Amino acid sequence: MKSGSTLTTAESTLQLLKPPSVVTGHLTIGGLDDQVLTPVGTKPPLAWFVAFSVTLSATLIGIALIAYTIATGIGVWGNNVPVAWAFDIINFVFWVGIGHAGTLISAILLLFRARWRNAISRFSEAMTIFAVICATLFPLIHVGRPWLAFWLAPYPNQRAIWPNFRSPLLWDVFAVNTYFLVSLLFWYIGLIPDLASLRDRTTNRVKKAVYTVLALGWRGASLHWHHYERAYLIIAGLATGLVLSVHSVVSFDFAVSLVPGWHMTIFPPYFVTGAIFAGFAMVVMAMVVVRKTMRLENLITDYHLEVMNKVILTCSCLMGYAYLLEGFTAWYSMNPYIHHTFMQYITGSYWWAGWLTITCNVLIPQLLWLRPIRRSYSGMILVAVAVTVGMWFERFVIIVSSLHQDFLPSSWQIYKPTFVDYGILLGSFGLFFTLVLLFARVLPVIATSEMKMVLPGSQPAHKGGRHE
């Protein structure tokens, strides 16, 4: 009797330690297809059109202001000397950061066999693609003569002039482009079985033709699956390196320079963490909306959201550590310039941005220690919004606050953004969400082929249990 009860306790403990099921309720393979693939073929609801018109308007504002900038000059922005970079590079780093979650979820979590990634991988990968599109926009338009921006590419030319391979900005070009290409490829490969499903389900001839081409003749043969799994794994391996490299390289833009506040060895890990942090926050925000509006609660469960919130909490602690370390470096190095810059962060002209960063990135996410908050919509939305704002302002602090007061006090100057700066920032959000909304209506937001692997009963079972 006694031993029996011990056994029960041990079993229940074991049961508790087991990850919960990643799909709730009873769902068949066909039911899954119906649930995920139906919205792709049907007319969107009114709410979608409302949302789309808002985001498209924002995009058009952004495009108009970019056209104005290109026609007139960078002078329509608030940038000056010494603050030669401002919203342009803040937005670039911000969007590249947002783009980090997708690949991390797809690639690294795939390699770690985290089953909960399957439900959110498609969506977050799509967000990566869109975020990187938004990001690449900024380096292109921020140069003084955008029509000559192709000179950054190492193309053979008759004058035999190559780009300067010592410049971190050039490394950026390579890093971001590689990242974009690999992410796109990874996303596309993952889409092939789903595209085939769509091809098979649609009756519309045009759609059928498009999906047929995109599905690359996928028939679901074993050989196809074999090749598919291989390719997916290989690219996941490639992408894993990129998750770490791309933001490290972006951080080199700063770390390799000699500007106080930029010239820090902590920057690469600090930037990568920040990027994952911001990316996850954006995914959480989008997921909550998608799950609710597309009725996917059974596939994107509270468990998913909670796991992501735990990642956010971890990153938040790491960010706090990085901020503290910056202060420590400023103090320990006894370098008056770095010391001044750090004090500027928290007490200077942009002190509010510094404290906003700390509040949003370190203090507010600490709420996630509480389980009810990790599982409540309002709680996680609050944190996700705070993190998104905080991470944008973190880049503001790093770029603007560091630049506006560097070595010679005579050159110090306040930076003030103009309406064009705000408009283009708005436009980039518009573009991002426009692409997200379009994506939600033309492609399956959940990787059905991957979900099918984790449906109850999808795996061979014996003795009443499942291999996991």
Add this chain to the structure above:
Amino acid sequence: MRLPEGIDAISRRRFLSLLAASMALTAGSSCSRIDRGKIVPYTRKPARGIPGVSAFYASTFQEGLAIQGVLVRTREGRPIHLEGNPEHADSRGMLSLRATGDLLGLYDPDRLGLPVHKGVRSNWQDATKALNNVLSDARLMDKRVLLLTGASASPSLKALLYDLRLALPGLRHVAWEPAAPVAQLAAARALFGKPMISRPDLRRADVILSFQSDFLGVEPDAPVLINDFASRRGVSTPTDPMNRLWVVEGHMTLTGANADERIQARPSRMTSLAFALARLLHREHSLPLPAGLDPAELDYFDLDRVSAASSVKASTMRLLARDLVRAGQSGVVLAGAPLPMEAHAACHLLNFMLGSEKHIMDRAQPFDLAGNVELKEILEQAARGEFAVGIFWGANPAYAFPDPALWKRAINGIPETFRIGLYEDETALDCAWRLPEHHWLESWGDFESPGFIGIRQPVSGPLHNTRQAEDLLLACLRGMRIQTQSTYLEYLKARWRSGVYVPGMPVPFESFWNSALHDGGVRRDSAQQASLQLNPEPLRKALESVRAEADSGGLELVLAPAAGVHDGRYSNNGWLNELPDPVTKATWSNPLLISPADAERLGLKDEDVVTVSSGTATVDAPVLVQPGQASGVAGIALGYGRRTGNVALAIGANAYQLLKGLTGDSFVIRSARISRSNSRSAIPRTQDHHRMEGRDLARSWALAEYAKTVDGGKTHHAHTASLIPEQKFPGQKWGMAVDLSKCVGCSSCVIGCQSENNIPVVGPERVLMGREMHWIRIDRYYEGDQQSPSVRHQPMFCQQCDDAPCEIVCPVNATTHSPDGLNQMTYNRCVGTRYCSNNCPFKVRRFNFFDYTSTKKEPETLVFNPEVTVRPRGVMEKCTFCIQRIQDAKQNAKHEARQVRDGEITPACVAACPSGAIVFGDLNDPESAVSKVSKLDRHYRLLEELGIKPSVTYLADIANPVAAEDKA
């Protein structure tokens, strides 16, 4: 088959090779995409000059009482740059920044291009006819004619005016300048019987005492005085003799900023302080008073009484007196232009007592100039209808005369009015006829300076349908049937033939004239000044009037010409408007400068708009809290608040109006009031932060400290280790050294650079945003207490680092290093990522945020130096060490198969610098001046600890305050 003769000579192989060759040639020749256009050679070579090669002409610049020789560089017949003419015996190659900047005035698109009558375009025939008619009429009917001009020191013009007066007995000529030191002239007239400006030779001065004199800043002879002053500042060992500058002043001037000992006092106390000093010198150091002055008359100026009234410590006055006595006749006392006549008289007294009036004040320049008081009388006569004709040439009374209502009445009281000027300005708008005159760079003229008669010659054909004013006057003479020369050039030559050329000379007149044209004038023995006799009577009067004075206790306001736009004559000049004031660093504005104590008392902060009033006149201006300003003293610059001109319009406030109630010719308002308004107005400044934040930037040591530093070997040099192999510069390596001890911060280099390097003007809104384009910035820091700070100046431009941080970060290789040590900028390659600017620790790179050039109106584009690329928008730019001049010198040297000589290359800033603070040359040549200077004990490199190895060396500023033991 037999082949025809000759064919067999070509083998198959040969045939094929010919075929291939001709194919290749055809292909090659058709590949060229270059549109060569039409190239037509000159059938006849232009009369003068080789295209692409600069021609230099000497001329003379005049601005009020300042006369300087200029060398005009022209390319293809148009002037592109002005520098000082070293042949000019008086200005010795020093040129005011405003002269350099006035080149832009020549090409000003706002210039009036043809005669205008009552707002309608007219022509010269009608205009001259109208002028002739009214003058002939006036001559016949014996009516009075008013001719108002600016100051002139031209002997030929004087002769011409004399001729005119003979023909027109009713002519009343008034020479008037709105901001000239009339009180100084009046003091000289009273004391010595001759209105003149004394010029100290500061090279001989050991102790200089300035009572509010801004002789390093806005006073007429500043460029030469800066040179003299700096010649005694650049010490190479602690034992070198150095001068000491004492400045007693109310508002902070550039001179005060350079003082070794600065004493703050209200301008109204200056005269009593000077008399107290005289009494001290007489009683305690027994220096004799001039004959006729009873020592008892000075008794009122008892040290304790004056010290109590002026809050200047008695001990400081004793120290000053001791220092002056020690210097003896090498001590000189200067009174500032804004001060009243009594102060000037008191300073003359001090110089007489010291003996420096003879020793140092050896050159004087006579001027006959009316002040506002005299002009007021004339205008009242005009208002009463006493003048039939009014000709207003040069000076702009409608803008600068303090009483606009009186001016209106006067101009309405004159039936026939003519304006001769460059612009359709305020005065022109009030006159019926507006006659455009030549710019001085298009004109003839001559100017008398001590020891030199300078010639002004046209260096450009007239750009518009304009006439030289003197030619108009000659035409009037001819119109009155008086025999005279047909052109002013003829007139000038005739006068020179009779007045300057001595018939016994070994060369014929034409050769003499040509050589004078070449040199910019002729030297004349400066007639050894007859020893001046001081008339004690005016002194006695001055003593009395100062005794009678009661201290109003109100706010004292000092008005002084602006550093850039001066008295308003350059208001339409973008370069001079955008020149940061050497002290405040404000551009495009004339803020009211108040002391930190007053600001606190009145609850005012920077950019609060206040209403300044004096009597019934009021002016609105934003406040700028000026460290070092004496409490109870405010300052404001003249020359702003113009009502005409596309550039000048609505910039700043017209401070002349505040002079309305003044009875004398001083520029100090004794009881101004300020009341705050609720609005704010941004002041575009190029520097927003004024402290060094404990950083080792502009080093300054007192002389005693310097001695210790050198002895103890404490000169701080960073030791930096680097993993990167050191750059090698096998041939030349260009470098620069800036002596902060010589640099006074006058900002001439800024304008010189702007003119040479086609630097755009961006306007006040963009200066506010931090987008000014100047390649040279004069950093100015206030160290120590805000109420009495020590002021540092540090010219800052590209430091041409050997391991330049900008170069590694440029992704497109647009900025690279040259084998002779220059950090080059390839504009064509720049895409404008601005990364280089971020990574430049000196922030000396400038970005073309907009297209600043294509919006220019003709003929402004002619001002561009064809040897320097005009940068398009989206491109980064910066100081190049004037690479075009380096290349020019290198090519010349190569042609002549020799090395470039030291001193052969003078970048524009070096040429423009009156103090000689900047030295340029080859650092690889141990004998070059720059190498030698760079090895002095006080040399250092800025931010050396970053390991970027700048090619620019700074020499620490050495101050010479009274030693601590003397103070004790």
